[in-house]
Amino acid sequence: MVQKGIVKPGYSRVLDLKKGCIEMAHGSGGRAMAQLIQQLFVTAFDNEFLRQMNDQACFPSSSGRMVMSTDCHVVTPLFFPGGDIGSLAVHGTINDIAMAGAKPCYLAAGFILEEGFPLADLKRIVDSMAQAARAAQVPIITGDTKVVEKGSGDGVFITTTGVGMVPEGIHISAENARPGDKILVSGTLGDHGVAVMAQRENLSFETSIESDTAALHELVAHMIAATPGIHVLRDPTRGGIAAALNEIAQQSSVGMMIHESSLPIQEQVQAACEFLGLDPLYIANEGKLIAICPAQDAENLLRAMRAHPLGKNAAIIGEIIEDSHCFVQMQTGFGGTRVVDWLSGEQLPRIC
Amino acid sequence: MKYIDEFRAGGLARQIAAKIASEADPLRHYHFMEFCGGHTHAISRFGIVDLLPANVHMIHGPGCPVCVLPIGRVQNAIQLAQIPGLILCSYGDMLRIPASNGMSLLKAKAQGADVRMVYSSADALKIAQENPQRPVVFFAIGFETTTPPTAIAIQQAQALGLKNFTVFCNHVLTPSAISHILQSPEVRTFGLVPLDGFIGPAHVSVVIGSQPYEYFAEEFQKPVVIAGFEPLDVMQAILMLIQQINTGRAKVENEFTRAVLPAGNIKAQALVAEVFELRRTFEWRGLGWVPYSALKIKSRYAAFDAEQRFSIPALSIADNKACECGAILRGVKRPQDCKIFGTVCTPENPVGSCMVSAEGACAAHYRYGRFRERNNAVIKEN
Numbered sequence: 068m069v070q071k072g073i074v075k076p077g078y079s080r081v082l083d084l085k086k087g088c089i090e091m092a093h094g095s096g097g098r099a100m101a102q103l104i105q106q107l108f109v110t111a112f113d114n115e116f117l118r119q120m121n122d123q124a125c126f127p128s129s130s131g132r133m134v135m136s137t138d139c140h141v142v143t144p145l146f147f148p149g150g151d152i153g154s155l156a157v158h159g160t161i162n163d164i165a166m167a168g169a170k171p172c173y174l175a176a177g178f179i180l181e182e183g184f185p186l187a188d189l190k191r192i193v194d195s196m197a198q199a200a201r202a203a204q205v206p207i208i209t210g211d212t213k214v215v216e217k218g219s220g221d222g223v224f225i226t227t228t229g230v231g232m233v234p235e236g237i238h239i240s241a242e243n244a245r246p247g248d249k250i251l252v253s254g255t256l257g258d259h260g261v262a263v264m265a266q267r268e269n270l271s272f273e274t275s276i277e278s279d280t281a282a283l284h285e286l287v288a289h290m291i292a293a294t295p296g297i298h299v300l301r302d303p304t305r306g307g308i309a310a311a312l313n314e315i316a317q318q319s320s321v322g323m324m325i326h327e328s329s330l331p332i333q334e335q336v337q338a339a340c341e342f343l344g345l346d347p348l349y350i351a352n353e354g355k356l357i358a359i360c361p362a363q364d365a366e367n368l369l370r371a372m373r374a375h376p377l378g379k380n381a382a383i384i385g386e387i388i389e390d391s392h393c394f395v396q397m398q399t400g401f402g403g404t405r406v407v408d409w410l411s412g413e414q415l416p417r418i419c
Numbered sequence: 420m421k422y423i424d425e426f427r428a429g430g431l432a433r434q435i436a437a438k439i440a441s442e443a444d445p446l447r448h449y450h451f452m453e454f455c456g457g458h459t460h461a462i463s464r465f466g467i468v469d470l471l472p473a474n475v476h477m478i479h480g481p482g483c484p485v486c487v488l489p490i491g492r493v494q495n496a497i498q499l500a501q502i503p504g505l506i507l508c509s510y511g512d513m514l515r516i517p518a519s520n521g522m523s524l525l526k527a528k529a530q531g532a533d534v535r536m537v538y539s540s541a542d543a544l545k546i547a548q549e550n551p552q553r554p555v556v557f558f559a560i561g562f563e564t565t566t567p568p569t570a571i572a573i574q575q576a577q578a579l580g581l582k583n584f585t586v587f588c589n590h591v592l593t594p595s596a597i598s599h600i601l602q603s604p605e606v607r608t609f610g611l612v613p614l615d616g617f618i619g620p621a622h623v624s625v626v627i628g629s630q631p632y633e634y635f636a637e638e639f640q641k642p643v644v645i646a647g648f649e650p651l652d653v654m655q656a657i658l659m660l661i662q663q664i665n666t667g668r669a670k671v672e673n674e675f676t677r678a679v680l681p682a683g684n685i686k687a688q689a690l691v692a693e694v695f696e697l698r699r700t701f702e703w704r705g706l707g708w709v710p711y712s713a714l715k716i717k718s719r720y721a722a723f724d725a726e727q728r729f730s731i732p733a734l735s736i737a738d739n740k741a742c743e744c745g746a747i748l749r750g751v752k753r754p755q756d757c758k759i760f761g762t763v764c765t766p767e768n769p770v771g772s773c774m775v776s777a778e779g780a781c782a783a784h785y786r787y788g789r790f791r792e793r794n795n796a797v798i799k800e801n
Contacts, residue, residue: 396790401432
């Protein structure tokens with residue numbers, strides 16, 4: 068029996084995860100912060116590295132090339148069909164690591180929380196992150212939390228950083244595209260952006276489209292096993308496939324010709340884009356990748372992609388051509404040709 | 420996608436292209452102006468030029484509401500937005516239009532002005548209802564298509580007794596602009612702009628009908644074919660124009676029969692007539708002062724007229740000297756004829772309004788068509 072007035076060693080008051088909300092004290096470095104970290108983050112993300120409870124996580128490494136990437140997430144709304152800011156934050160960094168052909172090993176997560184943010188929502192987000200990290204088998208091993216005054220943030224912003232190992236003999240980089248190479252995509256385009264948009268208050272339209280947010284590293288491992296000679300991988304997030312293709316064209320000093328009729332686009336996404344005057348080529352994806360490989364490997368790579376659940380709608384959409392102006396061109400389904408330019412300005416803010 | 424794919428079918432496009440090629444007289448040239456920015460956009464986006472014979476030329480017209488609004492009116496909107504506490508609601512394209520001193524609504528927003536992008540006048544009305552203590556101004560722009568929704572917003576604001584909602588009215592009229600172009604010395608006297616016919620507006624004609632164009636066909640002997648905004652509509656309209664010219668006709672024909680009636684939408688017209696009246700004159704970018712070419716809010720709805728509520732001054736601000744938007748809007752020059760196209764003036768840093776709106780001739784050409792001039796040294800890469 069615990070004596071009155073004497074606190075049990077190691078006891079901390081239970082967070083009110085139903086009705087409580089973030090207070091400035093949760094970022095002050097005091098007991099409230101320790102309580103938040105222990106009861107929410109450590110409990111959800113639990114792993115041997117996090118349990119060290121140091122300001123840094125110590126982990127073993129093997130020799131070879133490593134990659135590191137960081138990604139900030141400011142999506143609004145925080146919850147959308149098919150995902151939320153938590154799963155998005157995990158997948159985003161894993162995918163950036165995977166686009167080097169690397170195996171993602173560890174993640175770090177930073178949270179900027181706004182005073183007044185409901186703890187119930189934070190728990191939902193943290194649980195979603197934990198689930199995404201576990202499913203991907205990439206543990207979140209260290210992190211940080213800061214709290215800003217009400218009005219100085221928008222609920223929660225999450226930054227994730229990841230490290231990964233590049234397998235021996237794999238050299239994937241956006242500067243490797245060569246004339247004659249084929250361009251593939253792993254599935255339907257624009258799903259994430261349209262799913263998020265449909266949830267926006269000022270864009271009320273009904274659709275059953277879900278975000279495609281997903282970790283792509285297993286698909287990538289599967290693709291590399293089938294075609295080790297992949298030249299380029301990139302996940303077309305903000306700015307959509309148009310931005311990603313233009314970046315690659317610039318980095319590799321090549322041109323591209325894509326074929327509109329080969330682009331996999333869901334009918335609902337196409338309809339929403341028509342309705343809002345948007346172009347699906349510029350809409351964000353969070354679970355799709357672009358692959359560029361030598362022409363002779365393309366069919367083999369396509370088969371491998373289609374054999375994986377995340378690549379079942381994969382398609383060859385075009386080829387690399389020589390062009391000192393680095394234009395990405397498209398043969399329209401109508402029979403003409405046009406430029407697929409960089410996105411100019413902001414098509415839709417706060418999408419990821 | 421149903422109702423869209425039918426109008427974008429490549430097979431049908433090739434059939435119409437073959438018919439155009441066989442009917443176009445190789446001994447002459449055909450110059451057609453597509454009045455609307457919607458058509459300009461479709462022509463560029465679907466690469467329609469690739470499907471036309473070399474002697475069929477498309478001239479981009481002034482039918483981009485964002486492009487024709489003079490800098491003075493944009494400056495007025497920026498000044499409104501800078502009034503402390505005021506919320507300015509605007510369609511997205513207007514936000515990036517550069518006014519004086521490189522200022523734009525977007526920059527004003529970054530400096531603290533409360534500028535909201537809306538998709539409709541109803542959104543602006545809702546913002547006014549949600550913020551009863553703050554003045555809310557709807558920056559209304561557009562041709563006949565967007566005028567009826569503005570009229571409804573004003574009537575609803577009156578019905579709701581909203582005291583904080585006003586409209587900065589910049590609605591303009593298509594027929595006045597077309598007649599201004601046809602009467603311009605460049606077309607009528609000097610023949611600098613060869614013009615054999617018009618592709619008539621799609622959505623505008625849904626509201627005003629096909630009858631208002633009959634005057635142009637008759638008086639100026641120029642055929643007009645009203646066409647939808649889908650690429651097959653445009654191809655079909657080009658074919659119909661060629662056929663009229665080859666047979667010496669100058670009539671108003673309606674390709675967009677699925678939406679346009681000869682008399683238009685009577686209900687919408689009545690609504691507009693109830694709330695708006697003609698301005699004696701209005702400044703257009705590129706066209707200058709055009710008599711009876713725009714609308715203002717009738718005195719009985721003066722309580723909802725931002726020009727009266729905020730005593731908005733008449734500002735006339737000259738375009739940047741190097742910018743050819745004016746000549747491009749009149750069809751005298753093409754985007755690629757402008758010295759600063761693609762160099763100083765890009766969609767990221769637009770100098771002229773034609774580079775801002777997706778419907779603007781320069782933006783459409785930069786975005787979709789500039790690879791055609793890739794051998795010209797003037798095209799600068801990103």
